[in-house]
Amino acid sequence: MEVRVRLFATLRQQAGWSQQPLTLPDGATLRDALAEIDRQYPALSIGTRTFYAAVNQEYAKGEQLLRDGDEVAIFPPVSGGGIDERMTRWQDDGTAG
């Protein structure tokens, strides 16, 4: 099967491309796809960095099974919005800590 790999931000810049097809054996998982990306594109250093992965625009974990035509995106931790001096996380008690 063939999936489409998309990269964003630093990862896109390091690779020098934003999307590429990737051929995988049937029954491959996201983890298999990541291993293949790591093998074909070692400059991305995905084995040693924090990144998020999404399958068809949904955050996904390694065990997720892939299907022909899926869109697999990998990207760094997100940083939208304005510039924060101290990034905050919302907590359920209504404070940002």
Place this chain on the structure above:
Amino acid sequence: MSTKLFEVTATPLSLDDISRRVTRADCGAITTFAGIVRGETATAEGARGTDFLNYEAYGEMAESMMARIGDEVMAKWPAVKAVSILHRTGRLEIGEPSVLIAVATPHRGDGCFDACRYAIERLKAIVPIWKEENWSDGQVWVEGPRQPELAAEYGKTS
């Protein structure tokens, strides 16, 4: 003019525009939040001047995550009648809004202030958008703090 409630766009953002998008006959209160490009960033070495920012988005996923945040807001604050989240992409100059959020409720005590705060914090955690800071002698992509529940399980970071 777009009437989408959740939108990633290269067009400059306007508070009047987002307020119109959530205005309803049954809502007497709208809270808005604007995230603005600041000219200075605090770093370990002290304040550093920013010339401009460049925002890149995974557009389709970003809009779908924004819509999810809207659903979360409606679930947490059932009185909320409408939520809109708009994020700009491309080159933004100091003073321009990069993100706008608007929440409409029947009355001001119905949670619109808290809901608006919740929405911006969630956006910063899960919406796939990245900023590149540009200053006089360089540029760098900013990575947000790692959210362990989102990190892909692969290699040394799993």
